[in-house]
Amino acid sequence: MGFEAWIGIAGFAGTLLLVLVGLLNFSVFWRQLRLAQEQIDTAVRQLEIAQKQPDLHLIQRAITETTDYVRLLMDHPHLRPYFYDGAVWAPGDQASLDEVKLMAELILNNFASALMHSAAFPQYPVRGIDRTIMFHLRRSAALREFLTENFDRFPFTGLTMLALKSETRAEVEADLQRMLDAPDVDDAERTRLTEIMELYRTSAPREAIEYTTHTMARRR
The missing domain is CATH 1.20.5 (Single alpha-helices involved in coiled-coils or other helix-helix interfaces)
Known part of the structure; x- marks a missing residue:
């Protein structure tokens, strides 16, 4: 080759x-x-x-805030009828009036926190918690009484909870009018209630949570 x-x-x-x-x-x-x-x-x-993760955290927070009191009711089952079955406290009941009021305060504070989170964060599952809040407010005289007697303690969420507890707009206006007519209401609270009444009367029907959103936006 x-x-x-x-x-x-x-x-x-x-x-x-x-x-x-x-x-x-x-x-x-x-x-x-x-x-x-x-x-x-x-x-x-x-x-x-x-x-x-933030969405999951908010969902978990919503569940916690709207059911946290259940653990206390498990430890104190004699309080359950006042918040689930429409029972009205009367002298001689096993539960004391202070116990019922304290539980009502705890539950409403949890509801207020949940509503404020719903207004601040769109990811917060408001559609679940509003049904829970409505259920309890419509079945618990203790919650309704504490809400109206201490309405000034819920400056952002009070109107929303009034709307959720009521079946008609007339009921909400009647509650606001009763608070306005109360003899012990001070001038600052009377002014605030008047503004809330005006807002409710002049605004078109809206989702209850929107009142919290509106109030929080005005206070910023």
């Missing part, structure tokens, strides 16, 4: 070697590309989980 033939064979072998090296490099590159894609996919999933 001549020298030129060997040169041709060597050239072909060199070309083949270059092709094999290129294929090897491409294989390594392809594996690196797939690894990078997997890392990107993992990062995207982690980002999605991180983005959902």
Whole structure:
């Protein structure tokens, strides 16, 4: 075999070697590309989980705020009828009046916190908690009495809770009017109640939570 033939064979072998090296490099590159894609996919999933964390936290908070008192009722079952069954406290009951009032205060404070979070954070599941609040307000004289007797303690959420406890707009206006006519209401509270009455009378019917949103926006 001549020298030129060997040169041709060597050239072909060199070309083949270059092709094999290129294929090897491409294989390594392809594996690196797939690894990078997997890392990107993992990062995207982690980002999605991180983005959902606030929503999950708010959902958990909503559940806690609207059911936290249940544990206390389990420890004090004699209080349950006043908040689930429409029972009205009377002298001689197993529960004392102070116990009923303290439980009413705790429940309403939890409800107020839940409503304020609903107004501040769109992710907060208001559609679940408003049904819970409505259920208890309409079945508990203790809650209704504490709300109207201490309405000034719920400056952001009072009107919302009045709306949730009432079946008609007339009931809300009647509650506000009774509070306005109370002999012990001071000038500052009378002014606030008048503003609330005007807001309720002049505004179109709206979702109850919107009153909390409106009040919080005005106070900022």
